[in-house]
Amino acid sequence: MRIALVNGSPKQSGSASDALLSMVKDHLKDVEVKVETTSQQWNRDSLSEQDLQELEKCDVMALAFPLYVDSLPSHVLRCLKQLEEYRRENPGKKPFRVLAIVNNGFYNAHQNRPAVEVVQNWCKHADAVFIGGLCIGAGGMVSGIYRMSGEHGPLKPIAKTVRLAAAKIVQEGGTNCEIMLAEPAFPQFLYKRAAEMQWKDVAQKNGLNPREL
Numbered sequence: 001m002r003i004a005l006v007n008g009s010p011k012q013s014g015s016a017s018d019a020l021l022s023m024v025k026d027h028l029k030d031v032e033v034k035v036e037t038t039s040q041q042w043n044r045d046s047l048s049e050q051d052l053q054e055l056e057k058c059d060v061m062a063l064a065f066p067l068y069v070d071s072l073p074s075h076v077l078r079c080l081k082q083l084e085e086y087r088r089e090n091p092g093k094k095p096f097r098v099l100a101i102v103n104n105g106f107y108n109a110h111q112n113r114p115a116v117e118v119v120q121n122w123c124k125h126a127d128a129v130f131i132g133g134l135c136i137g138a139g140g141m142v143s144g145i146y147r148m149s150g151e152h153g154p155l156k157p158i159a160k161t162v163r164l165a166a167a168k169i170v171q172e173g174g175t176n177c178e179i180m181l182a183e184p185a186f187p188q189f190l191y192k193r194a195a196e197m198q199w200k201d202v203a204q205k206n207g208l209n210p211r212e213l
């Protein structure tokens, strides 16, 4: 089974989307099915012919991206539109299964659900099969904790959903296209306080007075 791990974050490195895809990749090592993975970063406005051909060779696309204004980043939308057209112009391909992994800056994971549903609707238009979604809250701390143990501590709830998602990816023909929600096991008020401290620090480093923001 060939799996495309697609990162829709515009960040070159250190994104929460990248961290979540790394976790998926790690869990795929434990499954019984033989899997091959290929990675793409959609931090641009369009896909190359090579990207499109590579995606068409895959059985599954795990698409991870950050929530932007309660929806998808515009460059991810454009890439999806392009892939949809490519699939329409090249019909008769093998089933293409899609998992959406969306993370956001606010704490609450449920805010990502509409963006996952956009991907679900896209699947209908692109003759793809939606196999489920992961909504991950408090994305601001994911890249800092994703290498911690998933057995206990703040990563535990996220690790659990990623493990279930990896199982979904390799379960061909599964009809359960559940949308799962997870936030780190970390108090919301502390997450908010840490985010505020970080913003003030960045503002000061850029010569801005936090009071003026």
Ligand SMILES: Cc1cc2nc3c(=O)[nH]c(=O)nc-3n(C[C@H](O)[C@H](O)[C@H](O)COP(=O)(O)O)c2cc1C
Pocket: 009, 010, 011, 014, 015, 016, 017, 018, 065, 066, 067, 068, 069, 070, 071, 103, 104, 105, 106, 107, 111, 138, 139, 140
């Ligand atoms: C333009 C822009 C819009 C955003 N809109 C939202 C939003 O509507 N809700 C939210 O919770 N976070 C929002 N965020 C925060 C990102 O979703 C958050 O920082 C996320 O963890 C980034 O993921 P990444 O590291 O994978 O890029 C926004 C960030 C940017 C830059």
